[in-house]
Amino acid sequence: MLITTTEPPWWGRWREADGATILHVDLSAYAARDALAVALLDEAEQARRRRLLAARARREFALCRAALRVVLAERLGCDNSQLSFGYLEHGKPFARVDGRRAAIDFNVSHSGLHGLIAVGEHAQIGLDVEERRPRKDFEGIGSLVFSTAERQLLAAADDRSESQVFYRLWSLKEALIKAIGTGFSLAPTGIELPAAMLRGARSGEYRFAHLPAETWKLIDLGERRFAAALAYPVTLP
Numbered sequence: 001m002l003i004t005t006t007e008p009p010w011w012g013r014w015r016e017a018d019g020a021t022i023l024h025v026d027l028s029a030y031a032a033r034d035a036l037a038v039a040l041l042d043e044a045e046q047a048r049r050r051r052l053l054a055a056r057a058r059r060e061f062a063l064c065r066a067a068l069r070v071v072l073a074e075r076l077g078c079d080n081s082q083l084s085f086g087y088l089e090h091g092k093p094f095a096r097v098d099g100r101r102a103a104i105d106f107n108v109s110h111s112g113l114h115g116l117i118a119v120g121e122h123a124q125i126g127l128d129v130e131e132r133r134p135r136k137d138f139e140g141i142g143s144l145v146f147s148t149a150e151r152q153l154l155a156a157a158d159d160r161s162e163s164q165v166f167y168r169l170w171s172l173k174e175a176l177i178k179a180i181g182t183g184f185s186l187a188p189t190g191i192e193l194p195a196a197m198l199r200g201a202r203s204g205e206y207r208f209a210h211l212p213a214e215t216w217k218l219i220d221l222g223e224r225r226f227a228a229a230l231a232y233p234v235t236l237p
């Protein structure tokens, strides 16, 4: 398939969730599309892309970051050249316009052919998408990241539903970790998803043990193509 500059963009609005707009990014491999994306990146981003070893990682980064740039520039009423990105302690990116932090939050996630971008007014958005790849050892991996109740849920799943359960739990947990922004420094086994969500509810509220005064909203966005989840704080002290 030939991609030209008149092709429609590789991203589009996917859904709204509680005031956040979520875009879907098509991460299929087309060299011409990659080139269009790279042209939208600034020098720091182009250098970062070049440091990524795998072609897939370079494509995920460029296609998602370019789509993010277009969407943020539209929302913030600025030009792409005015946008840059800063990074918090554990790597969570935030946007700057002319060097000043912008009053908008976003989070990006990519998995296989699917990228998702959440943009909204919430203070700390976390988003995760997981393509349900077949794996042999769901329980072994689950034992490293899931709480006791989550491991029991996974153990009770039959062969047909095991991957659904695994990726749903993983994406919900990862969305919380990405909202708070602490990455690997927070032990995922210490996060137990809300009981109602373990029973299948599509949304719930969560409190981190070390932040008891804060309530975080968690939404299951999973659909046929992938597991996905969004998290953000509803009350901050």
Ligand SMILES: CC(C)(COP(=O)(O)OP(=O)(O)OC[C@H]1O[C@@H](n2cnc3c(N)ncnc32)[C@H](O)[C@@H]1OP(=O)(O)O)[C@@H](O)C(=O)NCCC(=O)NCCS
Binding pocket: 060, 061, 064, 065, 090, 091, 092, 093, 107, 108, 109, 110, 111, 127, 128, 129, 145, 170, 173, 174, 177, 178, 179, 180, 181, 182, 183, 184, 188
């Ligand atoms: C970045 C991190 C939070 C997620 O990485 P990942 O799952 O490989 O990747 P995702 O595609 O979901 O997200 C990557 C994007 O999140 C953003 N990001 C980077 N660091 C982040 C952080 N600390 N918090 C939130 N978002 C972050 C970036 O936009 C990044 O994309 P980009 O580099 O193309 O701009 C990583 O630190 C991590 O994997 N932590 C593991 C947490 C864990 O233990 N999970 C176990 C299962 S629950």
